[in-house]
Amino acid sequence: MIKKLTAKDAETKSADVIADNVARLKDLFPELINEGRNGPAVNVDILKELVGDMVATTAEEKYGLSWYGKRQARQLALTPSTGTLRPRPEEGVDWATTQHLMIEGDNLEVLKLLQKSYAGKVKFIYIDPPYNTGKDFVYPDNFQDNIRNYLELTGQTGEGKKLTSNTESSGRFHTDWLNMMYPRLKLARDLLQDDGIIYISVDSVEVSRLMMLGHEVFGEENFLECLTRVSKLTSNKGVHFSPACDYILAYAKSGDDLPELSDASAQEDEDYVSLFRFEDKRGKYNEVSLYMPSLDFRPNQRYLIECPDGSKVITPEGRVFRWTKETLQKNLAEDRVVFKKTNTSPLLNERGQKAAWNVYTKIYLHERIEKGLRPATLLDKKTFTNSTASKELIRLGIPFPFSKPHELISHLIEISGSKAGDIILDCFAGSGTVGDAVMRLAASNKFQSRYILVQLPEPLDVNNKDQNEAALFCDQLGKPRAITELTKERLRRVGKKIREESPMFAGDLGFRVFKLDTSNILAWEPERNKLTETLEGSVEHLKTDRTETDILFELLLKLGLDLCVPMEDKTIAGKTVHSVGAGTLIVCLAPKISRKDAEPLALGIVNWHKELAPAGESTVVFRDSAFADDVAKTNVAAILEQHGLTNVRSL
Numbered sequence: 001m002i003k004k005l006t007a008k009d010a011e012t013k014s015a016d017v018i019a020d021n022v023a024r025l026k027d028l029f030p031e032l033i034n035e036g037r038n039g040p041a042v043n044v045d046i047l048k049e050l051v052g053d054m055v056a057t058t059a060e061e062k063y064g065l066s067w068y069g070k071r072q073a074r075q076l077a078l079t080p081s082t083g084t085l086r087p088r089p090e091e092g093v094d095w096a097t098t099q100h101l102m103i104e105g106d107n108l109e110v111l112k113l114l115q116k117s118y119a120g121k122v123k124f125i126y127i128d129p130p131y132n133t134g135k136d137f138v139y140p141d142n143f144q145d146n147i148r149n150y151l152e153l154t155g156q157t158g159e160g161k162k163l164t165s166n167t168e169s170s171g172r173f174h175t176d177w178l179n180m181m182y183p184r185l186k187l188a189r190d191l192l193q194d195d196g197i198i199y200i201s202v203d204s205v206e207v208s209r210l211m212m213l214g215h216e217v218f219g220e221e222n223f224l225e226c227l228t229r230v231s232k233l234t235s236n237k238g239v240h241f242s243p244a245c246d247y248i249l250a251y252a253k254s255g256d257d258l259p260e261l262s263d264a265s266a267q268e269d270e271d272y273v274s275l276f277r278f279e280d281k282r283g284k285y286n287e288v289s290l291y292m293p294s295l296d297f298r299p300n301q302r303y304l305i306e307c308p309d310g311s312k313v314i315t316p317e318g319r320v321f322r323w324t325k326e327t328l329q330k331n332l333a334e335d336r337v338v339f340k341k342t343n344t345s346p347l348l349n350e351r352g353q354k355a356a357w358n359v360y361t362k363i364y365l366h367e368r369i370e371k372g373l374r375p376a377t378l379l380d381k382k383t384f385t386n387s388t389a390s391k392e393l394i395r396l397g398i399p400f401p402f403s404k405p406h407e408l409i410s411h412l413i414e415i416s417g418s419k420a421g422d423i424i425l426d427c428f429a430g431s432g433t434v435g436d437a438v439m440r441l442a443a444s445n446k447f448q449s450r451y452i453l454v455q456l457p458e459p460l461d462v463n464n465k466d467q468n469e470a471a472l473f474c475d476q477l478g479k480p481r482a483i484t485e486l487t488k489e490r491l492r493r494v495g496k497k498i499r500e501e502s503p504m505f506a507g508d509l510g511f512r513v514f515k516l517d518t519s520n521i522l523a524w525e526p527e528r529n530k531l532t533e534t535l536e537g538s539v540e541h542l543k544t545d546r547t548e549t550d551i552l553f554e555l556l557l558k559l560g561l562d563l564c565v566p567m568e569d570k571t572i573a574g575k576t577v578h579s580v581g582a583g584t585l586i587v588c589l590a591p592k593i594s595r596k597d598a599e600p601l602a603l604g605i606v607n608w609h610k611e612l613a614p615a616g617e618s619t620v621v622f623r624d625s626a627f628a629d630d631v632a633k634t635n636v637a638a639i640l641e642q643h644g645l646t647n648v649r650s651l
Helices: 018-026 044-050 070-078 107-113 146-153 171-191 207-218 264-268 325-333 365-369 386-396 406-415 433-443 468-477 481-500 530-538 547-556 596-613 630-642
Strands: 033-034 041-042 081-089 103-104 120-128 191-204 222-232 245-252 278-280 283-289 312-314 337-341 357-363 423-426 452-457 514-517 567-572 575-580 585-588 617-620 649-650
Touching: 018 033, 018 070, 033 081, 033 264, 070 171, 081 107, 081 547, 103 481, 107 146, 107 171, 107 452, 107 514, 120 171, 120 406, 146 514, 171 191, 171 207, 191 207, 191 222, 207 245, 264 406, 283 365, 325 337, 325 596, 357 365, 386 481, 406 433, 423 433, 433 452, 433 481, 452 481, 468 481, 530 630, 547 575, 547 585, 575 596, 585 596, 596 630, 617 630, 630 649
Parallel strands: 103 452, 103 514, 120 191, 120 423, 423 452, 585 617, 617 649
Antiparallel strands: 033 041, 081 514, 191 245, 222 245, 278 283, 283 357, 337 357, 567 575, 575 585
16 A cells, blocks of 8 residues: 655654654663653653662752753754755756755754754764854744744745844843754754764853853763864954954764874974974984873883983883883884983983983974874964955955855864765855865865755845845845855855866866755644635645655655755656656656556556666655546555565655
């Protein structure tokens, strides 16, 4: 039989995080889950037994970050989305071949919709959320219907709502910002692969709260570092001090799975290279004292070393050398040890007096570069500053006042161990700096990764002096006055610039555009005083103003397929049939399937499926209202099942 999918079925919704959590608990502890009034429920008494009653009993005294609305913010992250992403091929570049995505919409809903397709697949996330300065828009989330709220805020319903600032006088200044950030970080974490990293830009206003929030969402053990970025080289703003830096918090999905981070750009740093002022047959090297002033005492690293004049030296009591004696002998044989007479030696002679010798090891420049250096926590290059970002956008002709420079993002991507094919995500995309960085990295022959950008199409007000230039720029382009139009135009111009500068470059410089909207599938909402009309209207399950392509991409999302998966079409029995992912999904959304169409259509699908030969199980989907009657529907299902296509659905 063909199963009819409705708006209530799990297959037509974004990932249900709560149901998934309950299922995991049930797998681990079957006795923990009981059937409650509204479905599966956790038995708290059994939970206490399983953990030895190690539960917090006084919530007020528990260490952590708490604020008004936290429980609702957590629930917001767990609530499945009722939306979809509608494709806009005409707004992108190289739609048929690109692997990059630019998505317009509230990032909370978009992150939910991406869960089935991209959970555990993203290597690198960078976000630059509003700094909560009292002027930035804080995403107002409506717990009841966030999609409807989003459409109203962005003026897509005709009703419209004013986008307001989160000022300190509101009384909920930090609370509103935390309520906005919490569910988005929770959802972003689920998208990261095990060796993935997220970087979050923030200033001094919220850095302390963001760190506590990050510790809670990602785990304090997965906190990597708080990086300091020099944002301005000169400034005279501020009340008591002139702010010249902001911060980037770095968290791993799992610190245990994270490879060692390294910065290969040291070979380009003249100040670093100048430290290697000695040279021998192996190349340039620096001398580093073998004495290690460490309080971590290791007995096998404290011993006597014979110097060139026959005297011996040793570390002070409780201190050690960098190597064991065996490692020292090996390095002596390889001419990697240097003895120097000095009046400032930290070592002692055999009599316990100040020694006349110090012992050094040779650190070679080429070996350090090959191995890579640990990235510095201070990001102080001129190319990482706000003024550099402004100049980049001026050269591109994009009027966007607040952006990060692409070299900063490239640096973070590279030190994180990203490689070809990795997915790079930015769900506060702004002008599209992350997309810019990904394309430039590929063009510089480093590696071709994929980007997913998500940005709210926040309206631009021509009467607002801070937005006037950007709004007029959109008018010149003939586009709606929205920030997302600046994002897309930057991506187009960067791609064009790379093509002009590197005509032989054959990498991916395109992007697919999708827009957040309500589901293509109609929800059952009966009107008691118009029951007959409501029943008649519900015969067609799909919205009449949506295209086959709209429906096809919603299926990709809800069935967990990549939005850039290969597709092809074929005409079978006069009907258009779509193959997605080499036959993983086969879709026929023809509006009419008669009894006489049933057999040739089903057999044609069977034959095409054999040609495609997908590795796993295939799903076949039809438009439910297309079948002329139950006979046509049953015949199609029976033929498909006879040939092994048992997972057949209708919309």
